[in-house]
Amino acid sequence: MATRPIEPETPHMTSQSRGLLQGRPSQNNHPIASFQPQSTPSSPAFSVPRSSSRPGLDGLLGQIIDGEFEIIKVLGTGSHADVYLARQISLGNREVALKVLSRLYLTLPEMDVRRASQALQREGQLLGELHAGCFVDVYRAGALPDGRPYIALENVEGRMLSEFIDKEKRLAPEVLLDLLQQWADGLAELHARGWVHRDVTPRNAMVETTNFGTRRLMTFDFGTATAITGRPDRFRMGWEPDRPAGTASYMSPEQASGGVVDGRSDQFALAAIAYELLSGVRALRTESPSAAALLGYLRGTEPIPVQPLQRFRPDLPSEVCNVIHAGLDRVPERRFDDVEAFVRALAVAFQGGVLSTPKSAGLLGMLFGGKK
Numbered sequence: 019m020a021t022r023p024i025e026p027e028t029p030h031m032t033s034q035s036r037g038l039l040q041g042r043p044s045q046n047n048h049p050i051a052s053f054q055p056q057s058t059p060s061s062p063a064f065s066v067p068r069s070s071s072r073p074g075l076d077g078l079l080g081q082i083i084d085g086e087f088e089i090i091k092v093l094g095t096g097s098h099a100d101v102y103l104a105r106q107i108s109l110g111n112r113e114v115a116l117k118v119l120s121r122l123y124l125t126l127p128e129m130d131v132r133r134a135s136q137a138l139q140r141e142g143q144l145l146g147e148l149h150a151g152c153f154v155d156v157y158r159a160g161a162l163p164d165g166r167p168y169i170a171l172e173n174v175e176g177r178m179l180s181e182f183i184d185k186e187k188r189l190a191p192e193v194l195l196d197l198l199q200q201w202a203d204g205l206a207e208l209h210a211r212g213w214v215h216r217d218v219t220p221r222n223a224m225v226e227t228t229n230f231g232t233r234r235l236m237t238f239d240f241g242t243a244t245a246i247t248g249r250p251d252r253f254r255m256g257w258e259p260d261r262p263a264g265t266a267s268y269m270s271p272e273q274a275s276g277g278v279v280d281g282r283s284d285q286f287a288l289a290a291i292a293y294e295l296l297s298g299v300r301a302l303r304t305e306s307p308s309a310a311a312l313l314g315y316l317r318g319t320e321p322i323p324v325q326p327l328q329r330f331r332p333d334l335p336s337e338v339c340n341v342i343h344a345g346l347d348r349v350p351e352r353r354f355d356d357v358e359a360f361v362r363a364l365a366v367a368f369q370g371g372v373l374s375t376p377k378s379a380g381l382l383g384m385l386f387g388g389k390k
Contacts, residue, residue: 075100075121082107084160087116087170096120098134103173106157114157115173117141119166135167141240142169147211152204152223152237174236176226179291183220185298188331191368193233194295197225198364200235201288202357209281209356214244216273217264218287220294244279266312267302271348274316282350285357289345292364296338297330301346322348337367 078089087104093115094101100118105111119138123131145156155172162168179197182189189197201223208215217239226234264273270286273279293301301324302312315323324346327339341363347353354360 077121078102078118078162083116083162083168084158086158087114089116099138104170106170113173115154115171116168117171118162118168121166123166124164138167138169142171144213144240145169145171148204148207150200150204150207152200152235154236154238174224174226176224176234176236178221179223179225179235180220182225183294183298188298189295194292195361195365195368196233197235198288198292198361201237202361204237205281205284205288205357209284213240214279214281215240215284215287216244216279217268218284218291219265219268220291221265266309266316267300269312269316270350271316271322272350274313280350281356282353285345285353285360286350288357289342289353289360293324293327293342293346296334296342297327299330322346335367335370337370338364341367 075092075095079091080089082088083104086108087106088111090103090105090113092100093103099120102116102118104114104116106114117138119134123134139159142156142159145153154174157170157172159167159169201218205215205218215237218237222237222239224236224238226236228234266274268287268290270279270283273283290301302315303323303325324343327342328334328336331339341360344363345353345360354363
């Protein structure tokens with residue numbers, strides 16, 4: 019499974035359509051034609067239009083793929099895949115987002131080609147298995163004439179969740195809880211199916227306003243997702259000491275260290291996002307903003323450098339701050355049992371209540387009246 023470099027401050031892409039954004043491949047020569055598409059796809063991400071940023075991107079414009087998808091324009095680019103807006107001819111010219119393996123792979127070693135192609139295929143397969151409302155629909159998987167795989171996805175327009183982060187304009191509690199609940203529902207299904215996302219960030223989610231005025235949160239980019247199994251090698255798949263998969267500012271300590279990860283690792287990221295949406299600043303901050311500095315703290319034993327949320331939001335109930343800080347605990351066992359328990363506790367805290375029967379001991383037990 020391919021990985022992409024950690025990004026402490028800047029997004030891999032931002033905006034209004036999907037694109038698979040993963041690791042930057044090595045440089046070498048090998049034709050992609052030797053790759054035979056398999057039947058396993060991977061997940062989507064939104065991207066800013068950058069059609070002039072890579073030579074050859076316009077080569078597909080106007081073409082009809084598999085007699086089904088007419089390419090209209092470039093929606094975005096990434097180091098791993100390019101995304102096009104296309105019309106699905108057989109279904110009333112429905113607009114779809116066509117995610118295609120990057121042309122960069124036309125000149126790379128066969129091993130890089132296979133890894134990247136299988137990651138894109140896994141994305142489509144995983145999306146096809148998920149049913150929560152925060153996941154885009156996948157319509158079809160196939161291959162271009164040059165052998166590059168593609169997946170056709172639901173085309174969604176909206177605002178990146180990162181655009182909602184503002185020091186002056188904090189989200190109302192009901193809006194925050196609604197978005198977090200949608201995200202938690204999707205992550206809970208992903209975890210139940212045996213996967214951990216490993217890159218839950220505000221730049222991997224989009225908020226779409228429906229015709230009924232409600233908000234729909236969409237999460238994407240499953241390029242770093244890993245399976246939860248009893249095999250330690252699966253937990254470390256794609257892990258490199260200096261470049262672990264994911265985004266440092268939202269990465270759990272166990273993920274940064276290459277250890278065993280489960281749903282509580284995604285919970286850590288969700289808690290970091292809740293902190294940021296409420297305060298307008300990142301939860302994980304060091305004197306140096308570099309990814310290396312953040313990883314150093316995450317891999318150590320000292321308390322994680324998270325400033326008390328009440329320093330930025332003295333108006334918030336202390337219970338709300340306690341819940342979020344519990345989700346950011348260095349030790350997974352001290353967090354909530356799962357992402358849905360975390361969001362439930364946050365909802366109770368906003369209402370001024372406390373949990374009578376905590377799911378976990380340790381810090382949560384002390385916060386909510388359980389055994390120490």
